[in-house]
Amino acid sequence: MRYAILSDVHSNLESLQRAFALIAPDDIVLSLGDVVGYGPNPNEAIALLRTRVSHAVLGNHDLAAIDNFGVEHFNKAARAAIEWTQGVLDRGGRAWLDTLGYELRFPDFLLVHGAPVRYFDYILQKRDAAEAFAATDAPLIFVGHTHIAQHWVQEPNGSVGHRHAQRGGELTLEGGKRYIVDVGSIGQPRDANPQPCLVFYEPERRRVEWVRYSYPVAQVQRKIRAVKLPGYLADRLEGGR
Numbered sequence: 001m002r003y004a005i006l007s008d009v010h011s012n013l014e015s016l017q018r019a020f021a022l023i024a025p026d027d028i029v030l031s032l033g034d035v036v037g038y039g040p041n042p043n044e045a046i047a048l049l050r051t052r053v054s055h056a057v058l059g060n061h062d063l064a065a066i067d068n069f070g071v072e073h074f075n076k077a078a079r080a081a082i083e084w085t086q087g088v089l090d091r092g093g094r095a096w097l098d099t100l101g102y103e104l105r106f107p108d109f110l111l112v113h114g115a116p117v118r119y120f121d122y123i124l125q126k127r128d129a130a131e132a133f134a135a136t137d138a139p140l141i142f143v144g145h146t147h148i149a150q151h152w153v154q155e156p157n158g159s160v161g162h163r164h165a166q167r168g169g170e171l172t173l174e175g176g177k178r179y180i181v182d183v184g185s186i187g188q189p190r191d192a193n194p195q196p197c198l199v200f201y202e203p204e205r206r207r208v209e210w211v212r213y214s215y216p217v218a219q220v221q222r223k224i225r226a227v228k229l230p231g232y233l234a235d236r237l238e239g240g241r
Helices: 013-022 042-052 060-067 076-088 091-098 126-134 217-226 231-239
Strands: 003-006 028-031 053-056 103-105 110-112 140-143 149-154 160-164 169-172 178-183 197-202 207-212
Touching: 003 178, 013 042, 013 217, 042 053, 042 076, 042 091, 060 076, 060 091, 076 231, 126 140, 126 149, 126 160, 126 178, 149 207, 178 197, 178 207, 217 231
Parallel strands: 003 028, 028 053, 110 140, 140 178
Antiparallel strands: 003 197, 103 110, 149 160, 149 178, 169 207, 197 207
């Protein structure tokens, strides 16, 4: 069994298509939210994801798209993008997003968009990770939201360690330790690597792999500008910030 875990597609259809080309037919696909927002193809991204995803949770941009929740906290570009998304989102996509929950617990791992219980918090520092570990008894937690590929480990003595996966990489889960795996972003990476990130998890081998890949960035940039979304949202895709 292998899980393919992705997050923060943000209406980037070209990157999602490339991600699915890397996923095997029998992989179990999991989505950690923010399918929409920022990018030019919300309906197409939702439709494609729904053809393959087995389980999904809700992201803050998804929630903002369907009921305007939290928009007052968005920056100018994010707010403009979500307002545009609300205007073009079709009924089927909106209805599907509205079925998603905030978390999903499996026997040996937890799926959330940002953090356990405080679902849209960011895990960016060791203190954030320690609070997230304390909020759940799950030994393994998969998150997105930050757009940064990384992981946090809690040692048996409670200390917390951290490592980035800016260029991809592998992690072997060790007994007695707990982990938070940030899968990065499909649609808008922010760890100074413009390549999107997809995570594979093999429970039997206790192995997590971050896979970075290339896609036609310029094509997405042209589409962002064509629908008159803020140019910043196109420009940032080149630098991965």
